[in-house]
Amino acid sequence: xxxxxxxxxxxxxxxxxxxxxxxxxxxxxxxxxxxxxxxxxxxxxxxxxxxxxxxxxxxxxxxxxxxxxxxxxxxxxxxxxxxxxxxxxxxxxxxxxxxxxxxxxxxxxxxxxxxxxxxxxxxxxxxxxxxxxxxxxxxxxxxxxxxxxxxxxxxxxxxxxxxxxxxxxxxxxxxxxxxxxxxxxxxxxxxxxxxxxxxxxxxxxxxxxxxxxxxxxxxxxxxxxxxxxxxxxxxxxxxxxxxxxxxxxxxxxxxxxxxxxxxxxxxxxxxxxxxxxxxxxxxxxxxxxxxxxxxxxxxxxxxxxxxxxxxxxx
Numbered sequence: 124x125x126x127x128x129x130x131x132x133x134x135x136x137x138x139x140x141x142x143x144x145x146x147x148x149x150x151x152x153x154x155x156x157x158x159x160x161x162x163x164x165x166x167x168x169x170x171x172x173x174x175x176x177x178x179x180x181x182x183x184x185x186x187x188x189x190x191x192x193x194x195x196x197x198x199x200x201x202x203x204x205x206x207x208x209x210x211x212x213x214x215x216x217x218x219x220x221x222x223x224x225x226x227x228x229x230x231x232x233x234x235x236x237x238x239x240x241x242x243x244x245x246x247x248x249x250x251x252x253x254x255x256x257x258x259x260x261x262x263x264x265x266x267x268x269x270x271x272x273x274x275x276x277x278x279x280x281x282x283x284x285x286x287x288x289x290x291x292x293x294x295x296x297x298x299x300x301x302x303x304x305x306x307x308x309x310x311x312x313x314x315x316x317x318x319x320x321x322x323x324x325x326x327x328x329x330x331x332x333x334x335x336x337x338x339x340x341x342x343x344x345x346x347x348x349x350x351x352x353x354x355x356x357x358x359x360x361x362x363x364x365x366x367x368x369x370x371x372x373x374x375x376x377x378x379x380x381x382x383x384x385x386x387x388x389x390x391x392x393x394x395x396x397x398x399x400x401x402x403x404x405x406x407x408x409x410x411x412x413x414x415x416x417x418x419x420x421x422x423x424x425x426x427x428x429x430x431x432x433x434x435x436x437x
Contacts, residue, residue, distance in 0.1 A: 176373055177387070185331060190366050201257045207269040
């Protein structure tokens with residue numbers, strides 16, 4: 124019984140153990156890794172990826188995945204940069220970014236739920252098209268001249284804590300509540316666990332499919348707004364491969380790629396781990412190319428562990 128308990132504990136908290144071990148190792152190699160400046164930098168880097176990862180979590184838990192979120196960030200960022208110039212009301216830039224993201228998400232959801240297209244094909248198509256839209260609207264050039272009030276959205280701090288991290292915490296609280304404490308959240312998990320059984324049980328699976336992609340798109344739009352504020356320009360090539368970071372954060376955080384399983388705190392640790400790996404390699408002066416190799420390996424290993432653990436349970 125004790126052996127089973129220990130095994131269950133290690134399975135549940137393995138990702139936390141790895142995260143703590145990695146932080147300790149990097150600190151021993153490079154003491155400046157835990158400097159206040161670098162910790163704030165890690166918080167800022169984690170926030171955008173983390174917000175995006177929670178949108179991805181809704182999609183993966185329901186049994187799908189979304190390849191278009193990186194392009195959606197760029198598209199939303201371009202629109203918000205155009206509306207965030209000069210003395211334009213900041214709310215317009217935010218509304219445009221959220222509306223753009225929501226629109227892309229709904230299109231994805233309708234194509235998959237109503238058109239019966241595989242999620243990979245549908246979101247791959249929108250990934251390419253939406254990136255093209257961002258390039259078309261911006262004429263392939265960065266959008267500059269955003270207002271000082273827009274820049275302060277992410278540069279401001281509360282008690283030395285970056286506002287970006289505060290936004291991330293708010294998203295964590297809302298998404299965790301929705302997934303864990305609401306009927307809608309339980310239905311999302313039910314659809315991912317067994318879509319046919321969920322349909323027989325009377326769940327509107329079409330609505331669930333469309334809504335989870337809408338949520339992913341909405342949060343991607345928010346990320347576009349925040350990223351534009353952080354880098355102070357709207358970049359049509361921004362957020363390339365961010366969809367992979369979001370998927371990686373979810374997978375190593377314990378969200379099953381086959382759907383129906385996932386914990387919000389795992390996604391938070393997954394996003395932190397991805398950021399710490401990237402940041403740690405930068406601090407150590409390792410080529411950025413290695414980051415992609417390591418992330419690719421992490422995805423394969425995490426999915427392999429998920430498949431093996433499910434085989435043992437079955």
